[in-house]
Amino acid sequence: MEHAREIDLIEWVAGRLGSEQEKVVGTHVQDCPVCRAKLHDIRKTWDLLGAWQVQPAGHADVAAHGASSAVQEERRIPLVVRFPGVRMAARIAAALAVSVLIGYAGGRWSVRPMPTGAGMEPPPYFSVLGFELGDSFSSLVLQDEPASSQES
Amino acid sequence: MENELPSDSELMARLGRGDLAALGILAQRHQNRVLSLSYRLLGDWHRAEDVCQETFLRLRQAAARYEPKAKFTTWLYRIVHNLSLDQQRKAANDPVSLEALQADTEETARDSSVERHELAEAVQRAVGELSERQRRVIILHRYEGLSHEEIGEVTGWSKSAVESLLVRAYENLREKLASYQDFSP
Ligand SMILES: [Zn+2]
Numbered sequence: 001m002e003h004a005r006e007i008d009l010i011e012w013v014a015g016r017l018g019s020e021q022e023k024v025v026g027t028h029v030q031d032c033p034v035c036r037a038k039l040h041d042i043r044k045t046w047d048l049l050g051a052w053q054v055q056p057a058g059h060a061d062v063a064a065h066g067a068s069s070a071v072q073e074e075r076r077i078p079l080v081v082r083f084p085g086v087r088m089a090a091r092i093a094a095a096l097a098v099s100v101l102i103g104y105a106g107g108r109w110s111v112r113p114m115p116t117g118a119g120m121e122p123p124p125y126f127s128v129l130g131f132e133l134g135d136s137f138s139s140l141v142l143q144d145e146p147a148s149s150q151e152s
Numbered sequence: 153m154e155n156e157l158p159s160d161s162e163l164m165a166r167l168g169r170g171d172l173a174a175l176g177i178l179a180q181r182h183q184n185r186v187l188s189l190s191y192r193l194l195g196d197w198h199r200a201e202d203v204c205q206e207t208f209l210r211l212r213q214a215a216a217r218y219e220p221k222a223k224f225t226t227w228l229y230r231i232v233h234n235l236s237l238d239q240q241r242k243a244a245n246d247p248v249s250l251e252a253l254q255a256d257t258e259e260t261a262r263d264s265s266v267e268r269h270e271l272a273e274a275v276q277r278a279v280g281e282l283s284e285r286q287r288r289v290i291i292l293h294r295y296e297g298l299s300h301e302e303i304g305e306v307t308g309w310s311k312s313a314v315e316s317l318l319v320r321a322y323e324n325l326r327e328k329l330a331s332y333q334d335f336s337p
Contacts, residue, residue, distance in 0.1 A: 007315045045326045052275040056187035091205045
């Protein structure tokens with residue numbers, strides 16, 4: 001009698017064996033104490049590994065408090081693309097804003113003139129990421145907004 | 153259906169056309185898995201946050217050229233995996249800050265019973281003691297739920313290499329965790 005492959009027993013425990021193979025392996029395991037013992041060991045290990053849980057939520061808290069203050073904080077940060085210690089959504093947005101600005105500085109010819117005066121809206125991803133912008137930051141971010149009129 | 157959520161590929165296409173709102177949705181949808189994978193690979197939340205931030209910047213840069221050949225998450229995992237390796241190389245000369253270690257310990261201890269906490273630490277240690285390749289396949293397989301083919305795509309290793317690494321990794325982990333066999337997590 002040929003034993004089940006160990007990798008198949010692992011996939012069985014993971015619940016990712018296709019239904020065809022599951023039948024074949026299942027039939028064998030029912031009749032084979034060797035494979036049954038192996039399966040038991042793998043399941044035990046699998047379950048123990050489940051004890052290592054990580055909690056990214058606190059590190060990726062998009063809507064929670066402090067978002068706008070995080071942006072306030074970033075306004076004072078010079079042009080670097082890393083923002084350690086700031087909430088993830090704010091960090092991604094701020095890093096994006098900086099990359100947008102760098103892109104703008106390097107590629108003025110392709111960017112249309114900035115609209116000036118009132119009615120400046122923050123780009124949509126900021127509200128999606130769950131925060132609002134102060135005026136002075138929005139001028140930085142708005143570099144990426146397509147304007148209505150001609151090329152410069 | 154009108155209210156159906158846009159797929160990852162649709163969002164990437166929108167992002168490629170300059171729609172940054174699409175990036176916000178992608179970030180909200182995937183940041184937890186990006187952080188989890190990176191943290192498990194690096195063992196440091198600060199570095200994992202750096203990787204997460206960099207990952208979404210890379211997404212934006214790559215969006216215009218993105219072709220949905222592979223599953224989006226597999227492609228995303230590959231970015232996270234590679235960025236985490238870069239971080240790991242950098243970290244080799246840059247010890248984990250005491251602050252980061254303390255923060256991690258407090259976080260785990262706060263909501264865990266002593267035994268559970270001890271087991272979680274033992275598991276983390278056991279995984280950390282595996283060879284580098286075994287450690288990576290275990291994290292992608294056990295914790296991220298990737299298939300052998302997907303792990304191959306993420307790491308660049310053949311399917312058969314992935315499978316033999318997995319078999320050895322699970323065997324090694326069984327031995328390392330033998331004293332916890334009676335423990336039900
Ligand atoms: Zn057998």
